[in-house]
Amino acid sequence: MTAENEAPERRWAPTYRAHCPTCRKSGRKFSSYGNAEEAARGHAGKHVHTTYVVDQYDIRVVGSVQRPDSVAEA
Secondary structure, X not given: OOOOOOOOOOOOOOOEEEEEOOOOEEOOOEXXXXXXXXXXXXXXXXXXXXXXXXXXXXXXXXOOOEOHHHHHHO
């Protein structure tokens, strides 16, 4: 049982960003993976670069690669 004066456990919220290895830049942070994936898709279509989504540790999210040729079909 917890005492009344104890602070509740704080949980961190994951963040995601679109990253372009060609430009060597990452976009703004999103709390939603879907929004970061949409940003990666937009960059891939606009700049014709392969992009992907990275998490708060700058680790690429598996399956998040957006290629310019697949954006044109969508």
